[in-house]
Amino acid sequence: MDNPASRTSSRSPLARVAIFFVFVLPVVIAANLAIWASFNQPHEAEAWTGEIVGFSYSPYQLGQDPTKNVNPTREQIESDLKLLAGTVQAIRTYSVIRGQEDIPDLAAGHGLSVAAGAWIGTDEKRNDEEIANLIKLAPKRNVVRVLVGNEALLRNDLPVSELIDKIREVKKKVWKPVSTAEPPHIWLKHPELVKEVDFIGVQILPYWEGIPVDRAVDAVFERLDELHRAYPDKPIVITEVGWPSRGKIIPRKPYPGIPEAELSGEAVPSLVNQATFLREFLNRAKKADLTYYVMEAFDQPWKAAEEGAAGSYWGIYNAERQPKFPMAGSIIEAPHWRFWASIAAGLALVMAVVFMLRRQHVETAGVVIFTIMTQIAASALAWAGLSVTGLYLTSVDTFVWSFLFLAQGLLLIVLLAEAIEFVEVIWTRHGERHFEPFEKAEAYPPNKVSIHVPIHNEPPEMVRETLLALSKLDYPNFEVLVLDNNTVDPAVWQPVRDYCAQLGPRFRFFHLENWPGFKAGALNFGLKMTAPNADIIAVIDSDYQVSPNWLRMMVPYFAKEDVGFVQSPQDYRDRHESMFKNMCYWEYAGFFHIGMVQRNYFNAVIQHGTMTLVRKSALEKVGAWAEWCICEDAELGIKLYRSGYDSVYVNHSFGRGLTPDTLAGYISQRFRWAYGAVQIVKHHWDALAPWARKGGLTPAQRYYFLAGWLPWFADGLALLFTIASIGLSLFALYAPKMVQLPVAAFLIPTIGSFIFKFVRSLLLYAVRVKDCSFIESLGAGVAALGLTHTVAKAMLNGMITTSKPFIRTPKCEDKPPLAAAIIQVREEAVMLTLLWGLAIAFFLNQDFSDSLSRLWICVLLVQSVPYAAAVLLSFINVLPSLFKRTKKEPSGALSPAE
Numbered sequence: 001m002d003n004p005a006s007r008t009s010s011r012s013p014l015a016r017v018a019i020f021f022v023f024v025l026p027v028v029i030a031a032n033l034a035i036w037a038s039f040n041q042p043h044e045a046e047a048w049t050g051e052i053v054g055f056s057y058s059p060y061q062l063g064q065d066p067t068k069n070v071n072p073t074r075e076q077i078e079s080d081l082k083l084l085a086g087t088v089q090a091i092r093t094y095s096v097i098r099g100q101e102d103i104p105d106l107a108a109g110h111g112l113s114v115a116a117g118a119w120i121g122t123d124e125k126r127n128d129e130e131i132a133n134l135i136k137l138a139p140k141r142n143v144v145r146v147l148v149g150n151e152a153l154l155r156n157d158l159p160v161s162e163l164i165d166k167i168r169e170v171k172k173k174v175w176k177p178v179s180t181a182e183p184p185h186i187w188l189k190h191p192e193l194v195k196e197v198d199f200i201g202v203q204i205l206p207y208w209e210g211i212p213v214d215r216a217v218d219a220v221f222e223r224l225d226e227l228h229r230a231y232p233d234k235p236i237v238i239t240e241v242g243w244p245s246r247g248k249i250i251p252r253k254p255y256p257g258i259p260e261a262e263l264s265g266e267a268v269p270s271l272v273n274q275a276t277f278l279r280e281f282l283n284r285a286k287k288a289d290l291t292y293y294v295m296e297a298f299d300q301p302w303k304a305a306e307e308g309a310a311g312s313y314w315g316i317y318n319a320e321r322q323p324k325f326p327m328a329g330s331i332i333e334a335p336h337w338r339f340w341a342s343i344a345a346g347l348a349l350v351m352a353v354v355f356m357l358r359r360q361h362v363e364t365a366g367v368v369i370f371t372i373m374t375q376i377a378a379s380a381l382a383w384a385g386l387s388v389t390g391l392y393l394t395s396v397d398t399f400v401w402s403f404l405f406l407a408q409g410l411l412l413i414v415l416l417a418e419a420i421e422f423v424e425v426i427w428t429r430h431g432e433r434h435f436e437p438f439e440k441a442e443a444y445p446p447n448k449v450s451i452h453v454p455i456h457n458e459p460p461e462m463v464r465e466t467l468l469a470l471s472k473l474d475y476p477n478f479e480v481l482v483l484d485n486n487t488v489d490p491a492v493w494q495p496v497r498d499y500c501a502q503l504g505p506r507f508r509f510f511h512l513e514n515w516p517g518f519k520a521g522a523l524n525f526g527l528k529m530t531a532p533n534a535d536i537i538a539v540i541d542s543d544y545q546v547s548p549n550w551l552r553m554m555v556p557y558f559a560k561e562d563v564g565f566v567q568s569p570q571d572y573r574d575r576h577e578s579m580f581k582n583m584c585y586w587e588y589a590g591f592f593h594i595g596m597v598q599r600n601y602f603n604a605v606i607q608h609g610t611m612t613l614v615r616k617s618a619l620e621k622v623g624a625w626a627e628w629c630i631c632e633d634a635e636l637g638i639k640l641y642r643s644g645y646d647s648v649y650v651n652h653s654f655g656r657g658l659t660p661d662t663l664a665g666y667i668s669q670r671f672r673w674a675y676g677a678v679q680i681v682k683h684h685w686d687a688l689a690p691w692a693r694k695g696g697l698t699p700a701q702r703y704y705f706l707a708g709w710l711p712w713f714a715d716g717l718a719l720l721f722t723i724a725s726i727g728l729s730l731f732a733l734y735a736p737k738m739v740q741l742p743v744a745a746f747l748i749p750t751i752g753s754f755i756f757k758f759v760r761s762l763l764l765y766a767v768r769v770k771d772c773s774f775i776e777s778l779g780a781g782v783a784a785l786g787l788t789h790t791v792a793k794a795m796l797n798g799m800i801t802t803s804k805p806f807i808r809t810p811k812c813e814d815k816p817p818l819a820a821a822i823i824q825v826r827e828e829a830v831m832l833t834l835l836w837g838l839a840i841a842f843f844l845n846q847d848f849s850d851s852l853s854r855l856w857i858c859v860l861l862v863q864s865v866p867y868a869a870a871v872l873l874s875f876i877n878v879l880p881s882l883f884k885r886t887k888k889e890p891s892g893a894l895s896p897a898e
Contacts, residue, residue: 013360016356016360016364016367019364020356020367024364024368024371025349025353025371028371028372029345029348029375032341032344032348032379033341033345035379036338037341040332040333040334040337042330042331043272043275043276044331045275045279045280045331046279047327047329048278048327048328049327049328050286051086052088052089052282052294053088053089053090053285053292054088054089054091054113054115054293054294055088055090055091055092055293055294055296055297055316056092056094056242056294056296057091057092057093057103057296057298058093058298058300059077059099059298060072060300061076062301062319062320062392065302066095067302067306069098071098073099077099077100077102077103077106079321081109081110081112082110084112085110088297089113090112090114090115090293091103091107091113091293091297092114092115092147092239093114093115093116094117094119095117095118095130096116096117096118096130096133097119097130097133101133101136104116104137104143105140107142108140108141112142114140114143114144115145115146115239116137116138116145116146116147117134117147117148117149117181118133118146118147118148118170119149119150120149120152120158120166120180121155121157121158122158127166131148131169134146134174135170135174138173138174138176139174143176144176144177145176145179146170146174146177147178147180147181147201148163148166148167148180149163149180149181150180151181151182151183152180153186153190154182154183160192160193163193164192164196167179167180167196167197171196177235179197179199179200179201179237180197181201181239182203183203183204184204184223184226187202187231191230191231194231194234198235199236199237200236200237201239202223202224202227202236202237202238202239203238203239203241203295204220204224204238204240204241205240205241205243205295206219206220206243206267207244207310208250208267210250210251210252211267212252212268213243213267213268213273213276216243216267217277217280217281217284220238221284221288224238224290237292237293238292238293239293240293240295240296241281241292241294242274242277242278242295242296243273243274243278243314244269244274244310244311244313245269245270245271245273245313245314245315245324245390246269246270246271246313246391247308247309247311247312247740248269248736248737248740248741248852249266249267249268249269249850249851250267250850251847251850252265252266252267269313270333271325271332272331272332274324275326278294279327282294294316295314296314297315297316298315298317298318298319298321299312299317299318299319299392300312300314301319301392304392308735309738309740319392334386334389336386337386340382340385343378343385344378344379344381344383347381347382348375348377351378351416352367352370352374355367355371356371361424361428362423362427362428363427363428363429366423366427366428367423367427370419370420373415373419374416374419377415377416377419377748378412380747380748381405381408381412381748384404384405384408384744384745385405387742387744388401403720403724404742404746405745407717407720408745408748408749410713410717411714411718411748411753413710414710414711414714414717415753415756417706417707418710418711418756418760419756421595421707422760422763422764424598425768426764426767432601433600433601434601435600435648435650436652437553437650437652437654438552438553438554438556446475446476447534447535447536447555447558448478448479448534448535449475449477449478449479449536449537449551449555450479450481450530450534450536451470451478451479451480451481451538451539452523452526452527452530452537452539452540453466453470453539453540453541454483454523454539454541454542455482455485455487455493455496455542456486456519456522457487457489458487458492458496458542460493460495460496460499462542463482463496463542464495464496464499465545466540466542466544467480467482467507468503469655470546471503471504472548473548475550475551475552478506479508479530479531479534480503480506480508481526481529482497482500482507482509483510483522483523483525484496484497484509484510485512485518485519485522486512486513486514486515487511496509497509497511508529510526510529512525516627517627519609519625520626520627520629521627523539523632524624527616527619527624530616535558535615535616535617536614536615536616537613537615537619538551538612538614539609539610539612539633540610541609541657543657544611544656546611546655547654549654550568550611550654551613553650553652554568554650554654555613557648558615560646562644562645562646563645563647564615564641564643564645564646564647565612565613565614565615565637565645565647565648566648566649566650567607567611567612567613567649567650568651568653568654568655569593569596569611569651569652569653570610570657571592571653571655571656571657572584572585572656572657572658573656573657574658574659578876578880579779579876580663580873580876580877580880581659582776582779583776583779583782583876584659584666584783586765586772586780587780587781587783589769589772589780590761590780593651593769594765594769595708596649596651597649597651598704599649599704599708600647600648600649600651602700602701602703602704603641603646603647603700603701604698604704604705605637605647606634606637606708607633607634609632610655611654612633614636614640615645618640618643618645619636621643622636622640622643623639626639628679628683629676629679629680629683630672630803631672631673631677631679631680634677635679635680635683635684638680638684638687638688638705641696641697641701642687642695642696642697643696663786663870663873663877663878664820664824666783666787667787667824670787670794671791671793671794674712674790674791674794674795674798675795675798677709677712677795677798678794678797678798682798688702688706690702690706712791712794713795715788715791715792716793716795716796716799717749718749718750718753719792719793721746721749721750721863722831722835722863725746725859726834726835728742729838729841729842729856729860730838732848733841736847736848737847741852741856743852743856743859746856746859747855750862750863751858751862754862758781761781761784762781765780782872782873785870786825786866786870786872787870788869788870789827789828789831789866789870818878818879820878821871821874821875821877821879822874824874824877825870825873828866828867828871829867829871832867832870832871835863835864836860836861836864838860839857839860839864842856
């Protein structure tokens, strides 16, 4: 009984290890790396080997921002120009103040020409300063042209007439070509402006038009042709042309001159697309003898606040002044993908090796499946890490991404714990620790059992049925203590007292008024009132009708002196009454016929407070029932394990109770269980911690208690993810150009996790929960999903508070009215409305019609599933006539058991 799960594969351990290291692990890792490589294939594009005509140049470096008057030093500008010299002929500037008035002199020292620009905006004082400096700089030999303003009309900073006045002012004093910089439609709209300039300075950025990259260079030349046709005698200089390497995908938009059929795809910012666009444009521009300034020399992180997510990533060099791609040869979107793939493979390798060595009882097929799952999980986490590489993060961004990565790591641990249970249940055959009811145990004396029935405000008729069933036990030596805990109405508790008197001296009734400690307090009182010669304490809930053979078939397990408690599953007799109760029934069944069976193999079952038998001396030794914990039963189990006691779980139904009549009752019960789990973990952390070496628990017990509750902690984490996605969504809709939706960080914790849990649940039900149909297993899944928000709240509450009052699960309630369909799940309904509303808003918003935004909509919809399940479950609960089961459960039938 001390050796958990002794059965291993038919192969010898050495052969298993050899197969794993020689065949399984190399094949799985190679397949994973091949998938990484397939997504990171080098891209070929036309090479560029010449000198670039011009770069748009902003000198700001990381941490610098002109809007905050944090400007580069003269030495930093000098370093930039030295780096650019030899790769470009000229630069174009945007301002001639705050140190940038030195650029022409510094550029001259490196043989660079300058198109000097004055920034024109809404600040007239600054405008005057910019124009005055521009006029002073214009005579310098390497200043080849000047620009009065950059997209000032596009931003509506001033009317066209005022801009013309400023251009005229400069032209009076400057003998170099003078113009301004605007996109094509501004020039086409204002021919009066064209008349005033010496050349058209045009910004052509197909990305902002939603032009797919494969048509983008064509679009540039079509725009030029359009301007040439409109103004055939006016020279044209392209003052900005380029493509961003990161940012928001721009949905396809109607584009003049390009047939709609040719505009397939979207404007996707990426390193490959930036390099492809630039190389193609440079080669075509050389043939056409164009004058142009590529947008831009260096990434400018500060521009994100002005231009949105893509604003930071137009540079040919990154903000650290490193080239982002080569001008010849192949291009790789994520040059560091091998590093991240290696991290993923290494992390998964460690987890798989540890699993294989510590889970010798798992068959080879299970080890292979787990190895594959670890590779997938680790790769998903690495992919999210790779997606952040190269981003310029603010302090807020860093905080958000740190939280997301921490949360993803924790969720990865949860998923791996569930994956371990999955493969152990399906691919393990256990030899020892499988217990069946005792048919005959003549050698074991019938020790006296004291049966404790705690009640509080229970319907007297229901309690009578419970007591009647106890009176029919075919066990010779027992007593029954009915412990009424703080029931105020005498009309409720006195009929039970009277019925106990009718049943005879074996039945004793105690009415406790103003008694502390909730259920645990009543049970501790019962322990004091127990007959001195009783060796075993049995506890059943007030709604349970036990089988006559319960004690006869279970008590003999106490013949082994180290057995502290003996447990059989909870079961229910009313699932035929409605679809709601049937769904609850099968949801409960999953725990008792999958989780508890698996835990029993490792002597790590959760002691639940009904249908349980406890050795009285052990109960007294560990300090009786914990009145500080609202799950005193599970807490007692851990105390007994810590004191060295063994447990027995017999997966056979000996008693059947009532499922909650309302969803509100179902929810309150699960809140109590989840909150109590947090209390237990906090109180027994010295024994439960993975690194604990003392505390009385075996490694398997530590693992299964933590792993069993981890999914509930994951629900709390998922709620934080959902709140984060709602906040990000609202901000994205408010400022669509500012936010780059972090889809990579949400796909695995939402969609991936949901798919895995859905498939896992169906397979485990199919294998371990007998007589449960596929439809019924789906119903159990809906019921479990409907409790997700409740569990999440309980876990988060438990982390920040120390106690909650005991929440009784009411029985024999009236059916809730229709209005309760929303009232009892009002929080879930609000969350569902928010998530669906945001999904609809994204779907209808043209700024989010790209493929990445569609994935974000999927994230929101998947996050809404638990809330939709809760609302659906509530309607099923309050509309029993629409969801009533017609097939009545046979009288006396027991739950499915292995």
